[in-house]
Amino acid sequence: MVGVMEGALSDLRTGLPKQMVEVHEPMRLQLVVEAKIEVLGAIYGRQKAIQELLGNAWVHLIAMDPDTGELRIFLPRGEFALWDRPPSPLPTVPSSFDWYRGKSGFLPPAHIAPAAPTA
Numbered sequence: 001m002v003g004v005m006e007g008a009l010s011d012l013r014t015g016l017p018k019q020m021v022e023v024h025e026p027m028r029l030q031l032v033v034e035a036k037i038e039v040l041g042a043i044y045g046r047q048k049a050i051q052e053l054l055g056n057a058w059v060h061l062i063a064m065d066p067d068t069g070e071l072r073i074f075l076p077r078g079e080f081a082l083w084d085r086p087p088s089p090l091p092t093v094p095s096s097f098d099w100y101r102g103k104s105g106f107l108p109p110a111h112i113a114p115a116a117p118t119a
Contacts, residue, residue, distance in 0.1 A: 008058060030060040037063045037072055037080045044078065 004013050033040060040063050044050055053059040054074055061074035062083060072080035090111040093099045099110045 008053065028058065028060055030062065032062045032064055034064045034066050036065065040074075041078075041080070044074075
């Protein structure tokens with residue numbers, strides 16, 4: 001990692017010690033929008049701020065077709081590509097505590113599914 005930003009318009013702060021980011025993993029926002037890619041493409045073409053965010057990969061966009069459910073991911077060169085990867089199975093645990101207990105560092109997502117109450 002080169003540095004940290006405090007928002008999309010802040011300066012890049014280089015050389016920060018590791019302890020500044022060890023609690024919060026630097027991530028990109030991923031948006032899933034239910035809309036036709038033609039509509040999203042038109043919005044992208046009109047909005048300079050959105051062009052900067054998507055074109056520079058600060059934000060990731062996935063379009064879900066409202067009729068077919070087909071997923072397409074926005075590529076920084078301004079086009080949508082079919083997303084045809086099968087979903088990755090998530091580990092299932094009864095509580096978030098069960099997922100993070102005894103672990104340190106960043107954890108992948110998990111499905112939290114409390115056990116059904118017994119009668």
